[in-house]
Amino acid sequence: MYYIGVDIGGTNIKVGVVDSKGEILKKSSFATESKRPYIEIIKDIEITIRSLINGLKINLNDVKAIGVGSPGIIDSNSGTVVYTNNINWENVPLGKELTALTGIPSYVHNDANAAAMGEWKFGMGKGLKDIVLITIGTGVGGGVIINGQLFEGNYSAGAELGHIRLGGEGYPCTCGRTDCFETYSSATALIRFTKQAMEINPDSKMWEYVGKDIDKTNGKTAFECAKLQDKAAIEVVNKYIYYLGEGLANMANIFRPELIILGGGVCAQGEYLTKPLQEHLDRNIYAKGLIPTVKIVTASLGNDAGIIGAAALGIAKHE
Numbered sequence: 001m002y003y004i005g006v007d008i009g010g011t012n013i014k015v016g017v018v019d020s021k022g023e024i025l026k027k028s029s030f031a032t033e034s035k036r037p038y039i040e041i042i043k044d045i046e047i048t049i050r051s052l053i054n055g056l057k058i059n060l061n062d063v064k065a066i067g068v069g070s071p072g073i074i075d076s077n078s079g080t081v082v083y084t085n086n087i088n089w090e091n092v093p094l095g096k097e098l099t100a101l102t103g104i105p106s107y108v109h110n111d112a113n114a115a116a117m118g119e120w121k122f123g124m125g126k127g128l129k130d131i132v133l134i135t136i137g138t139g140v141g142g143g144v145i146i147n148g149q150l151f152e153g154n155y156s157a158g159a160e161l162g163h164i165r166l167g168g169e170g171y172p173c174t175c176g177r178t179d180c181f182e183t184y185s186s187a188t189a190l191i192r193f194t195k196q197a198m199e200i201n202p203d204s205k206m207w208e209y210v211g212k213d214i215d216k217t218n219g220k221t222a223f224e225c226a227k228l229q230d231k232a233a234i235e236v237v238n239k240y241i242y243y244l245g246e247g248l249a250n251m252a253n254i255f256r257p258e259l260i261i262l263g264g265g266v267c268a269q270g271e272y273l274t275k276p277l278q279e280h281l282d283r284n285i286y287a288k289g290l291i292p293t294v295k296i297v298t299a300s301l302g303n304d305a306g307i308i309g310a311a312a313l314g315i316a317k318h319e
């Protein structure tokens with residue numbers, strides 16, 4: 001049996017045909033061109049699905065489900081994108097239109113929830129009952145699997161793990177509050193901490209790393225210079241690890257999952273990220289030393305995580 005995974009982004013939309021083991025058989029992508037009417041974008045998804053199916057010499061009837069991961073607020077019961085600022089969509093009946101065009105049942109969920117499903121079915125969380133996935137990017141997203149089920153809350157608006165309050169430095173959040181987890185632990189926050197440290201440390205190696213141009217600062221700057229024993233960079237990394245570790249300790253205490261899986265560009269740091277985070281968690285988790293701790297790992301599905309996660313949403317409903 002075959003499944004379709006659709007990964008919606010503001011710049012590109014990726015589509016793949018996936019088998020029941022989570023292997024991508026064929027994939028393609030096209031430019032979202034987000035300013036055009038939504039129905040044109042949805043028709044392009046349909047055209048891409050049909051061309052992939054033809055390329056594999058299989059029939060549309062052999063496809064059991066279409067899973068879609070989209071940024072924004074998604075009502076997964078009706079398959080509606082309630083709002084996403086990445087594409088400027090409001091109340092777009094994405095699932096309904098896709099099913100009308102293809103005749104295949106469609107399931108639309110938030111992209112972090114799709115990523116959690118992918119890691120649970122085919123990645124690091126395979127075979128486990130409870131996992132929490134945290135995606136670290138421009139913001140911080142979350143996906144929660146409880147007892148083998150995706151937890152989404154009412155109107156699928158729950159598990160917004162990036163919007164729990166964390167620090168006390170007063171950073172405004174896009175959600176309207178201040179001091180949310182994501183204002184301390186996103187890649188955006190890491191870059192902000194790095195720039196702040198550079199401004200008060202003109203001798204830091206971080207300046208050399210960015211060619212004296214502070215606008216070239218990215219999520220790697222502090223980590224790479226910390227490896228060179230630059231004092232200011234080490235302080236930035238320690239601060240970032242402290243806040244991210246506090247957020248993960250909160251997740252561990254609420255959900256007590258078997259695993260916390262981290263996704264996003266900063267995960268390329270591997271053990272430089274996970275080792276100090278694990279130490280922070282082990283020192284701060286509830287019932288420390290009495291029962292086994294919660295393990296922190298990085299996501300394993302890589303570049304195709306969006307497609308595989310989206311397909312996993314359909315696979316979970318139809319296997």
Ligand SMILES: [Zn+2]
Nearest residue numbers: 163173175180
């Ligand atoms: Zn917030």
